[in-house]
Structure formats: structure tokens, C-alpha cells
Amino acid sequence: MTRISVKVDGTTYEDEVEPRLLLVHYLRDRLGLTGTPVGCDTSNCGACTVDLDGESVKSCSVLAVQADGCAVTTVQGLSTDGEWTGLQRAFHERHALQCGYCTPGMLMAARDLLKENPRPTADEVRHALEGNLCRCTGYQNIVRAVLAAASDEEVRA
């Protein structure tokens, strides 16, 4: 067992973990943060995307011990006092989801894009979401939602 200290959505946790524990399983099974789903066994789908020290990562492809000393933001840490971010509102308003399984990862990947590139083109949005698979929507409304969020001043604030 290895001792880790990780800040997740603003709360610091100290834990003993097996080195083989994946970050996504730590979040879901140990911390009960089931907002971050697992969608594949091959690191392809991006459903598990979280923010690790300011960068989007696939939490199924990071060990919990690698996150020792780091700050993680999951989809559950986006809203403040129950108030959605502009990006979340845009997903809701533009029907950017059907079953919703890919949505946490889409939100985290889109958020990462908007941090680096606040005014992306549709093409840039598609490239940025290349690692996130959606089996329902056909992507069209997801791209629209990200573009809508980008033109909304509040998102970037």
C-alpha cells in the first residue's frame, strides 16, 4: 500500500491505496464520486476525463498514486452552490446529450479546450473532442453547445 494525499473538487483526502488502483476507481469506489464513469477498457472513449493539475486526462489511464500531491477536478466540482457553469447550461439548452454517459468527459474535455482557446472554430472543437466518443448524439449538438458556451462571456469569466 502507498500513502497518497489528493485534493478532489476542493477537498483533500489522505488514503492508503494499492499502486494498481486506477484514479477513476479511486474517485468512484473510494470517494463515491460516481459522476465520472468508465466507458471502455482501451483508453479510447474519454468518458472518464477529469482535470489533473489543470490538464484534462483520462482517469482510467492514470494511477491514483500518480495523482499524489495533485489537485483533481471532476464533473462534480464544476458547479458552485448548485449553479451550473455556462458550459453545462449550454449542454442542457442545446440538447448536447441523450443517454448522458459521455457527458462528464465531454464537459471536461470541452472545458480544457476553452481554457486554452476561448474562441474555437467548429473544426477546433471537433479536434479537441477527438478522444471523446458519443454513441448517441452524432456530435452535432455537442459541437454547437461548446460553440455557444464560447460566445457566452460568463463561461470564460
Add this chain to the structure above:
Amino acid sequence: MIPPAFDYVRPRTVEEAVRALADGGEDAKVLAGGQSLLPLMRLRMAFPQLLVDTGRIPGLRGSRMEGDTLVVGAMTTHHDVLRDALVRRHAGLLAAATATVADPAVRHRGTLGGSLAHADPAADLPAVVLALEGELVAVGPRGRRAIPARDFFTDYLETALAPDELLVEVRLPSTDGWGFHYEKFQRVAQAYAIVGVAALVRRDNGSIAEARVGLTNMGSTPLRAPTAEEALAGAGDAAAVKRAAGEAAEGTRPSRDTSASPEYRAHLARVLTGRAVLAAAGMG
């Protein structure tokens, strides 16, 4: 799936890492970005007993110039390579190919050194470093040595690195002023290349003075295309480039898989070499 159990250490220095690798023997493995190793372990296709996490060793990230040579730390992530001003200027081909690797989340973790040490012939960066005529610097219990890229990739997923050697940096002679292009043929976005071609071109008076062609996924290792390179020297127009590109599959032994037959791969190598060289030469 859950990876098999292993021990984990996180050394603070290169020396500590090398010692841990030497103590762990054949069953120890470096964990860099983990973007190839952890997926393999999740699928239970790799069973290391000890992972030596090199993610927190200072000094293995970023780039610097030593004379005309660009030195890139092995632990530099794909994401950082893409944004590195020295890489863009002195090894534009590396930046261009890195932009086609995986997706943003994988590029935040995956490293240049990890991609080269993994030595997947379908990965994009090995053929690029071969075309850039780079050197890979390794540190082991017996000291430090530089391995030319042409001697580094020995077979499918095999390199000249000993199990107790750590790749620390990649040295790339500057190709500032050369034209470059990476042409990748893939079935869907975020996928490995069915075939990829890395082209570097030095022009003189409008025609090609020197061309280098690196091939991704045309055999069990990344390859150069020497017959095409020779034929390209002196080519002055698109027709001459396309003729020379017809030699790009000479001497290769591409594999057969669910995406392509060897014959189709050879066809792709010829067509993509034409496109890559024309783009690199600004003749496209």
C-alpha cells in the same frame, strides 16, 4: 479492467531510477506517461512486477540548444512538444507529427521518450526521429551512452535499451530551414496510422537537393526509404517527385492486419510519400 498487482517506486533522481531498475531486473519497467503501458496492463497484456515512476524526476522535461543540436528531455509530454518554440523552429517535423498523435488528454500525459522506448512501428514519432537522424541518450548502471536512431529500433516493440537503462534525452540536429511534412493515413480520428510518411526536404534553386523519408508501420520497426530518397535528389517538379515516390516501398515488409494487406500498405507508402514530399518541398 484492473491491472495486475505490482510494486511502485517514485525516484527523485536519474541515479535512483537506474538503481531501482537494476534491482528490479527483467520484471521492472519505467512508468513515464503511462499512455501505452497502463492500457496494456489493463488488458493484462503486460505484467511488470515493479513500476519505476519517472514522472517527478526534475530535469527530464523541456528543450535546449547545444550548438546546432536541439536536445529534448525524454519526459517532455506530447502537449509540451507541440508548444515548444525551439522544437517548432529546429524540429518542425516532430511538432507536425506530434499534433497527429492521439487526442488532447493522451497528449497531456504521454511523453516523447515513452513513445520512442515503446517502439511501436505504428506510432508516429519513431519514424520522425529516424528521419531527423536523432540520437537517443540512455543512462544505466554502466554510465551514459548515445544511440543513433538507426540503431535504436531493433524489432517490434524492441529497442537497444537494456532493461536497466533509462532514456533521458533525444538529440536532434537542427533542421531549421528544411521543409517538412507528416502525412498520416488513418481509418478514424484518434487512431494509429495504417501508414505514415515523414518527409524532410532541403531545396536548392527550386529543386530538391536532399530528401529524407521516414516510414511508419511499413515493417516491424520504423524505416527510412533510401531508394526513394536517392531518386528524389535533383527532382525539380511534381512529376519527378511522384516518379521517385514510386520507390518508397522498396525493401519494406509491411504487415497484414484488419486494416490493410501488405500490398495496400505498399501502395499507401508510395502515394503518401508523394504527398508528403510535395508538401515539404512546397511544390504541392
